[in-house]
Amino acid sequence: MSVTIDIRDLTSLASSLSRAGDKVEREARKALDGAAEVIRNEAAATARSYPQATGKLAGNVQVTGDGDARQVGSTVREGWYLANGSPNTGGPRPWLDAPAERGAQQLGEELSRIDLL
């Protein structure tokens, strides 16, 4: 269970990167790292808040990847069951999806600001 945020998807940023060089790229990478960390922390906190969760998932939400993309996710099976629902855990719970959408939206806003640099 993981999500990927990828600054290569933003074409306006890509053209900006080619024009403005190192400073913009540094800022964009910093924003990407920040967003990935926010998503990780929120996902862990959300997972921790469910009574069905054992705590194993909350302790195992990881950020991986380098360069222009980061992945946030967990290899703990509980993550899949919580996100998709099961007879034992009940309905699906957006422990990763909701933080990922919020984080990606904030990243988009931050990249728009950087685009103006």
Next chain:
Amino acid sequence: MSGYSSRLLTDAIVAWLQGDGVTVGDGEKPAAAAFPYAVVYAFFTPPPTGSIVGEDSDAEAVYRIHSVGSTRQQCQWLADKVNARMRVAALTVAGLTVMRMSDDGRQPGEREDNVQPPIWQARDQYRVFLTTT
């Protein structure tokens, strides 16, 4: 934000599917659950957006709809029926206008062995784009 009622929106989605002859559970297995049946879950809502005249007037609501059957055929038949219905943005809900409903990704049916006898379950995600009125 002028706000909208997520309760009324979910009610409308449940009624929309029921109007197509689908047995629907509202966040849980329906009481009289003969196969196949669907279960609607209000999944989450990203932060609202908008324009300069209404900064928080546009919103999205993400729903998960599970289609459950005793066989793969039954489960996928219902999932396809739900999918066709959930791509038609014709809901009427007080306080908002539904602009578009889209397929947000589908898991096309898996056998669930945690219950006996086993069931088949498709887990599909839909996104409702709306603006408050």
